[in-house]
Amino acid sequence: MSKRTGPIVLLSAGFFFLLTLVPGSSVFASDQEELAVKRDEVRDSDFFYEAAWETDYRHALARSNHWKVLIFAYFTPSYESLAHCKAIEKDVLTGAEFAEFGKSFSLYCNIFSKVSKDPNQGMIFEKGGADWPYVAVLDGKGRVLAAHDGEYTLDRFKETAEKARKVAAEFDGLEKRAAKGDQQASRALLLARIELGHLPSTEARAGLARIADLGEKERDRLEVLVGNKEYSEVFGAYAKNWIDESKAVTRYQDLQKSGAALPTNQAALFWRFMAEKSMARGEKKVAELAIDLLSSLDIRDAEFKERMKRSVEQLRRGTGN
Numbered sequence: 001m002s003k004r005t006g007p008i009v010l011l012s013a014g015f016f017f018l019l020t021l022v023p024g025s026s027v028f029a030s031d032q033e034e035l036a037v038k039r040d041e042v043r044d045s046d047f048f049y050e051a052a053w054e055t056d057y058r059h060a061l062a063r064s065n066h067w068k069v070l071i072f073a074y075f076t077p078s079y080e081s082l083a084h085c086k087a088i089e090k091d092v093l094t095g096a097e098f099a100e101f102g103k104s105f106s107l108y109c110n111i112f113s114k115v116s117k118d119p120n121q122g123m124i125f126e127k128g129g130a131d132w133p134y135v136a137v138l139d140g141k142g143r144v145l146a147a148h149d150g151e152y153t154l155d156r157f158k159e160t161a162e163k164a165r166k167v168a169a170e171f172d173g174l175e176k177r178a179a180k181g182d183q184q185a186s187r188a189l190l191l192a193r194i195e196l197g198h199l200p201s202t203e204a205r206a207g208l209a210r211i212a213d214l215g216e217k218e219r220d221r222l223e224v225l226v227g228n229k230e231y232s233e234v235f236g237a238y239a240k241n242w243i244d245e246s247k248a249v250t251r252y253q254d255l256q257k258s259g260a261a262l263p264t265n266q267a268a269l270f271w272r273f274m275a276e277k278s279m280a281r282g283e284k285k286v287a288e289l290a291i292d293l294l295s296s297l298d299i300r301d302a303e304f305k306e307r308m309k310r311s312v313e314q315l316r317r318g319t320g321n
Contacts (some may be wrong), residue, residue, distance in 0.1 A: 032115060039078040039113035047093035051102040053109045057120050057142075060108035064140040070164055071142075072105035072157075075124045075134040077112040085133045088152045098154055105137075105161070125232045128197050131265075131304060137164035143198050145171075167196075187211060194222055201230040230255055268297050268308050275315050284319055291315045 042048070043055065053074075054060045064071045074093070076085045092098060110123050112132070127136050127144050135148035137160060146164035150156050171192065177185035190211070194204045204226045208219065234251045275290035295312045299305040 035079055035114045039111055039115055039118070042076065042078045042109075042111050045089060047089045047098075048109065050094055050096075051099045051107055053107045055109055055111060057108060057110070057123070060106050061140060061142060063106035064138075067106065069105050070145065070161070070168065071108050071138040071140070072102065072161065073108045073110060073127065073136050073138055075110045075112065075127075075129055075132060075136075077132050079112065079114040082132055084152075088133055092152055092154055092157075101154060101158065108138075128232075131301075135160065137161055139168055139171075144196050167192075191222070194225065197225070197229055201226050201233055204229060227255070264297055264299055265301070265304060268294055268299060268304075271297075272308070272311055272315070279315070279318050287315070287319055291319065 047053075054063065060071055060073075063069075076082075076089070110120060111118075112121060112124065114121075124132075124134055127134075127138070128147050129136075133152065135152070135157065136144050137146045137148075139145055145167040146160050148157065148160045171189070174185045174189040174192070178189050190207045193199050194207060199207065208214070208222060208226065214222075234255075271290045271294040275287045275294065278284070278287035278290060291312060294308065294315075297308075299308060
């Protein structure tokens with residue numbers, strides 16, 4: 001069974017879809033039709049109908065709040081077929097045992113389709129996602145309580161769910177105490193929200209600055225989390241067309257100058273989509289530079305490294321090299 005590797009905060013193969021979202025592309029309409037077909041194939045999968053999965057995030061939130069249950073969220077792509085996702089969907093998410101487990105949750109499936117009109121295409125990054133598949137347990141406000149780590153089995157899902165329930169109970173207690181003016185509870189609540197990525201990076205950084213008695217190692221660890229949050233916000237803003245690529249590049253450069261460490265997987269994805277964009281616009285020299293930077297990275301994850309190797313080969317063929 002597949003195992004998720006790397007810190008929860010690292011992003012992975014999510015921004016391969018950006019090139020197809022460029023309006024005016026001669027292949028845009030036909031690509032979109034093909035992508036919609038692939039998305040619908042996931043919706044028609046056996047696992048999808050054997051449990052009460054919801055693809056509308058608003059409905060998933062409504063179910064959670066109405067039934068007073070947590071959200072079990074599964075993120076999967078449809079634009080490409082990943083063997084480990086298909087294996088999980090066939091071997092773990094299909095069957096009576098998972099269906100019974102799912103009755104205790106509002107089940108939400110986020111399909112990363114590349115279809116431009118589909119909502120919540122960048123949500124995996126907002127929720128701390130790494131590579132697909134990604135599983136997280138959320139509360140009724142959409143806040144991540146626990147991100148799944150390790151093997152994708154039902155027993156491990158149950159462990160993640162139990163962890164999320166404990167975090168939810170702790171949050172409830174801290175919020176009640178903080179509302180009564182308990183300063184220690186307010187401090188613990190702030191640190192927990194930073195840890196789980198609930199706060200925007202600017203708010204998280206300001207919160208860290210207010211805590212004077214934090215140990216150096218703990219502060220450094222949380223600073224890394226906030227830095228990764230900043231990078232994910234840039235990706236998310238680009239995915240939602242809030243900023244264009246020049247602003248994304250400028251923001252990345254600003255973050256790097258500030259000393260914020262860029263995770264290797266994020267760097268690989270960033271230079272990959274920049275190479276694709278540049279090729280689409282006929283900017284061969286920029287594309288070649290991005291490809292060189294992508295190929296020079298020391299990627300530790302073997303599976304991700306192989307995927308990036310294939311990407312470099314495809315990109316080099318596209319530039320004629």
